[in-house]
């Protein structure tokens with residue numbers, strides 16, 4: 551570990567993006583304080599109020615696992631030791647795309663099937679053990695403290711035990727407070743220009759429920775993801791998790807809301823392209839009282855990289871900067887990529903940090919954001935800017951996905967891109983394009 555050259559950093563939010571940012575900061579700051587508005591943070595893997603999505607199905611992409619294992623040496627073995635199953639992402643999972651399952655075959659990408667509460671718990675434990683990091687629950691940040699000219703952020707104001715408290719003498723504040731981030735509002739009150747918002751409205755609703763798992767179910771496979779597509783506004787997911795459990799989820803787009811009662815959920819799941827979700831629901835012992843419903847109105851991306859004036863000593867990361875339609879499972883992986891960038895940039899000091907951080911992360915965000923845009927804007931009811939869509943490229947990818955139902959090589963190439971291992975350009979390489987029917 552290097553000698554920290556900066557004083558104190560504060561992170562707003564102790565969910566995944568905040569914890570990963572703290573991991574990146576701890577090598578460059580003498581003291582890192584992570585604040586969360588939740589009154590307590592669980593001492594076991596449990597869902598919690600401040601992360602309402604934590605009870606919903608969460609898949610960790612292969613790239614996310616790679617990044618996390620670099621940030622926290624030995625994390626995967628630790629999670630496997632805690633019961634998280636691993637599997638070949640292509641051969642031992644089923645992926646339904648545009649109404650067909652991708653061809654199977656070993657792809658060498660080994661996925662880690664871990665629940666969101668366990669992953670956050672394990673990472674929180676690692677971060678809390680770092681000697682110069684302190685995690686303080688019951689601190690709801692309500693504003694920024696700045697120099698009189700507003701050019702530099704020097705602290706935060708928070709509500710704790712009902713009292714307003716100020717944390718000052720801070721060299722860097724990182725906002726990782728998720729989709730409800732107030733950063734834009736704080737900046738506007740300080741006289742900074744409005745931050746451009748990109749938005750893709752999908753009015754998605756998820757309903758998830760856990761069941762006991764017998765490893766022989768689904769012919770020994772570890773899960774099935776059934777994607778929606780134009781004309782089919784229902785999706786579903788069943789995924790193995792630690793402690794011999796399944797998590798199942800059904801979703802509806804554009805206001806199609808899945809029911810949360812058992813019979814209704816099964817009936818909904820029976821209309822999916824694959825019977826797997828309904829089979830698990832019908833044949834397994836439920837572990838939750840009922841199912842948990844959550845609305846997700848829109849993917850949002852705030853273009854901090856395009857703002858021409860920004861205070862020193864302040865950054866925004868995670869869902870607070872960009873939040874993706876959850877069916878693509880990208881959020882946690884992107885948070886890890888952003889933390890990796892932050893850690894690397896800090897090695898060159900904090901000068902001009904915001905411009906460097908937002909510039910580099912924008913390049914990384916372009917890939918998953920473009921995937922979401924290209925897929926979700928195929929739905930006529932999706933609301934968003936279609937001017938960037940390339941119909942020729944869209945038609946090629948449609949043919950590629952159709953052919954991937956019979957061609958394991960194409961399926962593998964497709965999965966390597968959706969798992970954020972390869973760039974999308976890989977799907978246009980001559981060796982792949984030659985397998986796609988004209």
Ligand SMILES: Cc1cc2nc3c(=O)[nH]c(=O)nc-3n(C[C@H](O)[C@H](O)[C@H](O)COP(=O)(O)OP(=O)(O)OC[C@H]3O[C@@H](n4cnc5c(N)ncnc54)[C@H](O)[C@@H]3O)c2cc1C
Pocket residue numbers: 562563564565566567568585586587588599600601603606607608609610611689690691692726727728729730756844846867868869870876877878879880881882883885
């Ligand atoms: C239904 C659903 C399913 C998803 N599925 C997947 C998936 O399969 N794979 C995947 O990679 N991602 C998935 N995601 C996204 C994933 O949950 C997030 O990307 C990930 O949690 C990182 O988010 P975050 O840390 O930026 O914000 P959040 O997880 O939203 O956390 C924000 C944190 O900030 C705290 N906070 C908020 N306001 C304040 C404040 N004022 N002061 C102090 N603390 C505050 C909150 O208590 C919370 O701890 C899904 C999201 C949803 C909604």
